Every structure is written in structure tokens, then in C-alpha cells.
Amino acid sequence: MKKFWPFARRRVTAETQSAGLPPVVEAAPSDMARFLTLEDEETTALEGARRRLTMIGIALGFAFTILGGRAIMLAVAGEAGPAEPVVAADGPRGDLVDRNGNVLATTLETWSLFADPTQVWDAAETAEALATVLPELDVERVTRDLSTRRRFVWIQRNLTPRQRQAVFSLGMPGLDFRTEPRRVYPRGRLASHVVGFSDRDLIGIAGAERAFDGALEAGDGRPVALSIDMGVQYHVDEVLRASMQEFRALAAVGVVMDVRTGEVLSMVSLPDYDANRPAEARPDDRLNRATQAVYEMGSTFKAFTVALGLETGIARPGETFDASNPLRIGGHTIHDFHAQNRELTLSEIFTHSSNIGSSLIALEAGPEAQRDLLQRLRLLEAAPIELAETAAPILPRQWGPTETATISYGHGLAVSPLSVAAAFAAIANGGVYVQPTLQPVRPGETVAGEQVLDPEVAQHVLDLMREVVEDGTGRRAEVPGYRVAGKTGTAEKPDRGGYSRNRLISSFSAIFPYDDPQYVVLVMLDEPHGNASTYGYATAGYTAAPAAGDIIERIAPILGVERIDDPLERAALVRAALSPDPDLPAPRIQH
Incomplete structure (x- = not known):
């Protein structure tokens, strides 16, 4: 408060001056008190801002440290994302039906098995265990894939619910599941040349699946009817x-x-x-x-x-x-x-x-x-x-x-x-x-x-x-x-x-x-x-x-x-x- 003393010193009574006594300091007026209060608040705000900027700098430095480490790990270990892109359709692919409404092709959600090889303890042991519940599995191929340093490999696509449960019961580390749509043909061989088939991305490859691909992909989920009569067929x-x-x-x-x-x-x-x-x-x-x-x-x-x-x-x-x-x-x-x-x-x-x-x-x-x-x-x-x-x-x-x-x-x-x-x-x-x-x-x-x-x-x-x-x-x-x-x-x-x-x-x-x-x-x-x-x-x-x-x-x-x-x-x-x-x-x- 010393820097404000001259103001206070000027404010003395006439009696004091006439007596030749030292001047008596009066209390600061009300507007001065308000001024001092504002200055204290400004100082406090500046100090708070400094603290926040310091915290943000520390956080950014920590984030950049993590990103740098992640980049190094990806360069060494390989890709962490999925091996194949998964494209989300605008809507469900429509069913194919015959002239009487019998379903010839439909889409079902299925489970697909994948693995993170870096989390697999023993590649050969894991492949052999999976083959016990998935008999068609290529053990050599799976062992080879699980021995890499990639972070994502497909094991088998479109499992049945029973197969998924069997794999899950093995309790092997590094394995996981992803839901995927799959095109299913309930009639199997019957009218297969007419119906055709689609690929894993549900794009028509042959038959009516290809001929009417645009209508099936319309996204409204409505079935596309064919002239075929399955009774006659x-x-x-x-x-x-x-x-x-x-x-x-x-x-x-x-x-x-x-x-x-x-x-x-x-x-x-x-x-x-x-x-x-x-x-x-x-x-x-x-x-x-x-x-x-x-x-x-x-x-x-x-x-x-x-x-x-x-x-x-x-x-x-x-x-x-x-x-x-x-x-x-x-x-x-x-x-x-x-x-x-x-x-x-x-x-x-x-x-x-x-x-x-x-x-x-x-x-x-x-x-x-x-x-x-x-x-x-x-x-x-x-x-x-x-x-x-x-x-x-x-x-x-x-x-x-x-x-x-x-x-x-x-x-x-x-x-x-x-x-x-x-x-x-x-x-x-x-x-x-x-x-x-x-x-x-x-x-x-x-x-x-x-x-x-x-x-x-x-x-x-x-x-x-x-x-x-x-x-x-x-x-x-x-x-x-x-x-x-x-x-x-x-x-x-x-x-x-x-x-x-x-x-x-x-x-x-x-x-x-x-x-x-x-x-x-x-x-x-x-x-x-x-x-x-x-x-x-x-x-x-x-x-x-x-x-x-x-x-x-x-x-x-x-x-x-x-x-x-x-x-x-x-x-x-x-x-x-x-x-x-x-x-x-x-x-x-x-x-």
C-alpha cells in the first residue's frame, strides 16, 4: 500500500497543519478500495490462466508422446486395423423371391473369427485347437498367419452359432469375433444358375443377384420378385x-x-x-x-x-x-x-x-x-x-x-x-x-x-x-x-x-x-x-x-x-x- 501513501498524506485536517504536528493518515476513500479490489482479482485471474496453460502444455506433450510411441509400434509390429475394409451399406440388401413369394436369397448376420497374433501365446497350439471345432480349417495357413507380427488376421468367416460357441469355449487368447452380413440361398442348388450369387461385400456376381443388383441394393429392404415358379422348377x-x-x-x-x-x-x-x-x-x-x-x-x-x-x-x-x-x-x-x-x-x-x-x-x-x-x-x-x-x-x-x-x-x-x-x-x-x-x-x-x-x-x-x-x-x-x-x-x-x-x-x-x-x-x-x-x-x-x-x-x-x-x-x-x-x-x- 506504500505507493498510495502520497494520496493519503495530502488528506489532513486544518487543525493538524496549524499545530505543526505530524499529519494523521485517513482511511482510503470507497472508490480507492474498489480499485484495489479489482487489481487483486486481475492478478488472481492471470495466475489462474498461467496454471491452465501449463496444464494444457503438459497434456499436449503427453499426447504427442503417446502418438509418437504408437507410430513407432505400428512401424515395427504392422497394421493394427482390419485386413479387409468393412463397408457399411446404406440399408439391407433385399431378398430375392420367386413369383409366389418363396425366398430364394436373403441376408443374415453371422459371426466371423479373427485374431491378433501379438496376443496369441502359441500359434501352432492355437491353430490345432481351432481345428478341433472347425474341421475345414487349414492348420498350416492359420499357424503361419498367427506367427506374424500383424495385429489382425481373419481365421474363418461366417461361422454358425454352434461354431462360434465352440470357439468361444476354447478360451484361447488373441481370438475375437465380428458380426458380418452373409448372403444365404435356402434352395441351394435348385435354380442356382438363375439366382446366382454375390461376393463377401454383397455385390451381385452372377445370375439375378447381378442382373438386379441395383434394385436389391436400393436400401428399402423390399424383396425383388422373379418370374420363376419354384414348384415348376x-x-x-x-x-x-x-x-x-x-x-x-x-x-x-x-x-x-x-x-x-x-x-x-x-x-x-x-x-x-x-x-x-x-x-x-x-x-x-x-x-x-x-x-x-x-x-x-x-x-x-x-x-x-x-x-x-x-x-x-x-x-x-x-x-x-x-x-x-x-x-x-x-x-x-x-x-x-x-x-x-x-x-x-x-x-x-x-x-x-x-x-x-x-x-x-x-x-x-x-x-x-x-x-x-x-x-x-x-x-x-x-x-x-x-x-x-x-x-x-x-x-x-x-x-x-x-x-x-x-x-x-x-x-x-x-x-x-x-x-x-x-x-x-x-x-x-x-x-x-x-x-x-x-x-x-x-x-x-x-x-x-x-x-x-x-x-x-x-x-x-x-x-x-x-x-x-x-x-x-x-x-x-x-x-x-x-x-x-x-x-x-x-x-x-x-x-x-x-x-x-x-x-x-x-x-x-x-x-x-x-x-x-x-x-x-x-x-x-x-x-x-x-x-x-x-x-x-x-x-x-x-x-x-x-x-x-x-x-x-x-x-x-x-x-x-x-x-x-x-x-x-x-x-x-x-x-x-x-x-x-x-x-x-x-x-x-x-x-
């Missing part, structure tokens, strides 16, 4: 498996399609795979032979050749073509293997499956007209369906007279089975082509199509297909009450220097019911072998046609097709089953 699959086994075929294909809407109700490709374990399947098993493979389909193409003849006016009902002798063209000789050796009408060319008669029609129409018709039927392009797994046809390098003749009966042009099914659907649909689709069509919804054949031409071809089942090579496809129409096709597979007589593609394209065409059924067997029941023949009339009939009998009630019993049809069916079939080994070109 089951029966087609079962019949084809039995046929493959009976005739020791390499592969088989089955397609069921609604001719008016283009909806694919069933698509079977055998052999197949378990969609839950696609990595374990062979590449050939993952091949969708209905869309991703192409074949020379043989005499099924005669239906398109007859349509060509009718459309161009070259072939008229009752008009005949001379099939009494083999046809020589371009250094090749074309034979009829169940030759009639006479002039044949258009109907006889079709029902007796005459290569010579078919070639004569196509040659007279010319390659341009033939190519134009096949293009309108979408047979010169990949099948127009949502799946990415579609193959373009194999076309001839040049389209001259020889190619025109051979293509007329299904040789020299390889197409996918689905493309053929869609072309037959156009015949059944009054000449209107509707693109095949895996998306269901709502009741009453109008589906746009393209008129590719004159309705009268389409009806005439359909009539001839009915004759094939009644009196020709397709008699074993008949199903009483459903009046099936169809066409057999037996093609030799290409080989070095020509075609192999012992390696056949046998197929049958069916339409039912004939009186009110609603569905197409296509069956194809790759390299079937004859047996005692087929008199040793592996041709379509003995192998593919009966399978198609069996499928129709099974699925027609599911599809709501009314059955009309006809005793005469049943009697004719019994006679056909007990008598040898005129269908003989496949036609071929002789050089």
Missing part, C-alpha cells in the same frame, strides 16, 4: 436329373416359358452348383447352359424352315418336293436317315423330318430370306434376357448355298436353348415375338411384342407340330388331356474334320395345350446314350421327347391348365409306347 429339375442318369448324358437343359408374357417360369441347367458355395464348384458346373452355351439344335430348325417356305410362298399345302434321292451340294451329300425315297408334301417333310426336303425349301427361298427370318426370331443374337450370362450365336463365316441348306435342318448355326424356346413361343403366340424375361408380369398387364410371322403361317407351323406328336417322331411327348405339339431335334456335335455320329445333341421343343397355346417347354440332352428301352438309339424321339411329356404332365396342374380327358388319346398313347419309333440316328453331311 422343382419338377423340371427332377425329370432332367432322372433323364441324365438314365441316358448317361453329359448335361441337360430345361426351359418353361409363358408364350404371351415371355415370363420364364423355369430354367434348369445341369450339372449345377450350390449357390451357398460357388467357389467350390467347377467352372463347367457354374455354366448356365440355357443361356451361356450355344448348340447346333438339329431338326427343331425345320419349324423355322417351314415358316420360311410358307411366308415366301415357295411351299404351299399339297405342294411336293422331290426327296427321292440324296442331295449333292458344294461337295457334300445330304441324306434322309428315315428316307421315304419319294416326293414329299410340306407336311411330310416336317413329320418325317426330311433333310432333303428342308434343304430344297431353304435353297429356293435363298440365304437372304432365311437370314432375315432367323433375325426376326432373334436367333442371330444373344437371347434378350436380363441375365449377363448370355452368349451370342456362332454364325457361319459365309452364308452360301451349302450353309443355307445345312442351317435349314439345324447344322452350321449354334444358338442358345433359350433363344430357341423364345422363337417357338412366337410360333405359339400367333407370330408375335415377346422377349423372354425373369421379371413377373402383373395380372392384366399388357406386354408389348413384335409381329415377326404372319398369324396364318404361325398357325400352320403349329398344326404341323401337332402332327409330329400324333404321328411322327414326337409321339412319346404326348400327354393325354393336354394335346402337345412339338418338334424333335437330333444334331451331331462338331468334331475335327466334320461331325461325330456318336456325340449327339437331342432336344424337343413342345407347345401346350395345342388348342390354346400357353406354354413352351424345351428339353435338351447333351450326348445321351441309348439303352435297351430305346432300342439303343439316343435320338430326341427316345430321350428328350419323353422327358418333355413327363414335365408337361407334372407342371400343367401347377400352372392351372385344364385337362380334357379323351379315351382315344389315351389309347393312341399306349400304342405309341408299345411300338418302335420311326426316329432314327441323327442326320449328317457326308463328304
Whole structure:
């Protein structure tokens, strides 16, 4: 307070001054006291700020020390974060369901096992212990991973609850779990080529999972419905498996399609795979032979050749073509293997499956007209369906007279089975082509199509297909009450220097019911072998046609097709089953 003394010293009374006595100091006035109080508070605040700054400096120094030590540890020990990035989806991936709401693919939360190798006491001991509860575990790989100085390694993904509990019960240090979404396919192999599969990040890789990936990832959790009917799919699959086994075929294909809407109700490709374990399947098993493979389909193409003849006016009902002798063209000789050796009408060319008669029609129409018709039927392009797994046809390098003749009966042009099914659907649909689709069509919804054949031409071809089942090579496809129409096709597979007589593609394209065409059924067997029941023949009339009939009998009630019993049809069916079939080994070109 000394520095304030002069102020106090000036404040003395008059009496003191007159007496010559030392001045008496008075108390500081009230405003001075307030001034002194403010100065004390300011000093206290400054001291507090200094203390806080000191504490902050100490904290920052400590933090930087920790970060520096952590950086050194990461440089020495390796990555501390997860080995694989985990991307959080905006919402759950939607389910895939069939047209009736049956779940084909869904997403479940599962547990995945990982380890921090720096916390594992003994890598070999830990790996061996885990193998006791996870039998499929690669002990050598896990031992090697646990011996590193990394901070994170995956041990096994997507454990079942029982496996997780078993691992947890081991009580091994350094192990932990993380929840992960996993795509699950309840139907396993059934419709695996249609459904497809996704990767660990739930991104569609094949099938509908890939085709409709955007809709499934929309994040609203709503299911995406397919046109497939799993009841129909089951029966087609079962019949084809039995046929493959009976005739020791390499592969088989089955397609069921609604001719008016283009909806694919069933698509079977055998052999197949378990969609839950696609990595374990062979590449050939993952091949969708209905869309991703192409074949020379043989005499099924005669239906398109007859349509060509009718459309161009070259072939008229009752008009005949001379099939009494083999046809020589371009250094090749074309034979009829169940030759009639006479002039044949258009109907006889079709029902007796005459290569010579078919070639004569196509040659007279010319390659341009033939190519134009096949293009309108979408047979010169990949099948127009949502799946990415579609193959373009194999076309001839040049389209001259020889190619025109051979293509007329299904040789020299390889197409996918689905493309053929869609072309037959156009015949059944009054000449209107509707693109095949895996998306269901709502009741009453109008589906746009393209008129590719004159309705009268389409009806005439359909009539001839009915004759094939009644009196020709397709008699074993008949199903009483459903009046099936169809066409057999037996093609030799290409080989070095020509075609192999012992390696056949046998197929049958069916339409039912004939009186009110609603569905197409296509069956194809790759390299079937004859047996005692087929008199040793592996041709379509003995192998593919009966399978198609069996499928129709099974699925027609599911599809709501009314059955009309006809005793005469049943009697004719019994006679056909007990008598040898005129269908003989496949036609071929002789050089």
C-alpha cells in the first residue's frame, strides 16, 4: 500500500497543519478500495490462466508422446486395423423371391473369427485347437498367419452359432469375433444358375443377384420378385436329373416359358452348383447352359424352315418336293436317315423330318430370306434376357448355298436353348415375338411384342407340330388331356474334320395345350446314350421327347391348365409306347 501513501498524506485536517504536528493518515476513500479490489482479482485471474496453460502444455506433450510411441509400434509390429475394409451399406440388401413369394436369397448376420497374433501365446497350439471345432480349417495357413507380427488376421468367416460357441469355449487368447452380413440361398442348388450369387461385400456376381443388383441394393429392404415358379422348377429339375442318369448324358437343359408374357417360369441347367458355395464348384458346373452355351439344335430348325417356305410362298399345302434321292451340294451329300425315297408334301417333310426336303425349301427361298427370318426370331443374337450370362450365336463365316441348306435342318448355326424356346413361343403366340424375361408380369398387364410371322403361317407351323406328336417322331411327348405339339431335334456335335455320329445333341421343343397355346417347354440332352428301352438309339424321339411329356404332365396342374380327358388319346398313347419309333440316328453331311 506504500505507493498510495502520497494520496493519503495530502488528506489532513486544518487543525493538524496549524499545530505543526505530524499529519494523521485517513482511511482510503470507497472508490480507492474498489480499485484495489479489482487489481487483486486481475492478478488472481492471470495466475489462474498461467496454471491452465501449463496444464494444457503438459497434456499436449503427453499426447504427442503417446502418438509418437504408437507410430513407432505400428512401424515395427504392422497394421493394427482390419485386413479387409468393412463397408457399411446404406440399408439391407433385399431378398430375392420367386413369383409366389418363396425366398430364394436373403441376408443374415453371422459371426466371423479373427485374431491378433501379438496376443496369441502359441500359434501352432492355437491353430490345432481351432481345428478341433472347425474341421475345414487349414492348420498350416492359420499357424503361419498367427506367427506374424500383424495385429489382425481373419481365421474363418461366417461361422454358425454352434461354431462360434465352440470357439468361444476354447478360451484361447488373441481370438475375437465380428458380426458380418452373409448372403444365404435356402434352395441351394435348385435354380442356382438363375439366382446366382454375390461376393463377401454383397455385390451381385452372377445370375439375378447381378442382373438386379441395383434394385436389391436400393436400401428399402423390399424383396425383388422373379418370374420363376419354384414348384415348376422343382419338377423340371427332377425329370432332367432322372433323364441324365438314365441316358448317361453329359448335361441337360430345361426351359418353361409363358408364350404371351415371355415370363420364364423355369430354367434348369445341369450339372449345377450350390449357390451357398460357388467357389467350390467347377467352372463347367457354374455354366448356365440355357443361356451361356450355344448348340447346333438339329431338326427343331425345320419349324423355322417351314415358316420360311410358307411366308415366301415357295411351299404351299399339297405342294411336293422331290426327296427321292440324296442331295449333292458344294461337295457334300445330304441324306434322309428315315428316307421315304419319294416326293414329299410340306407336311411330310416336317413329320418325317426330311433333310432333303428342308434343304430344297431353304435353297429356293435363298440365304437372304432365311437370314432375315432367323433375325426376326432373334436367333442371330444373344437371347434378350436380363441375365449377363448370355452368349451370342456362332454364325457361319459365309452364308452360301451349302450353309443355307445345312442351317435349314439345324447344322452350321449354334444358338442358345433359350433363344430357341423364345422363337417357338412366337410360333405359339400367333407370330408375335415377346422377349423372354425373369421379371413377373402383373395380372392384366399388357406386354408389348413384335409381329415377326404372319398369324396364318404361325398357325400352320403349329398344326404341323401337332402332327409330329400324333404321328411322327414326337409321339412319346404326348400327354393325354393336354394335346402337345412339338418338334424333335437330333444334331451331331462338331468334331475335327466334320461331325461325330456318336456325340449327339437331342432336344424337343413342345407347345401346350395345342388348342390354346400357353406354354413352351424345351428339353435338351447333351450326348445321351441309348439303352435297351430305346432300342439303343439316343435320338430326341427316345430321350428328350419323353422327358418333355413327363414335365408337361407334372407342371400343367401347377400352372392351372385344364385337362380334357379323351379315351382315344389315351389309347393312341399306349400304342405309341408299345411300338418302335420311326426316329432314327441323327442326320449328317457326308463328304
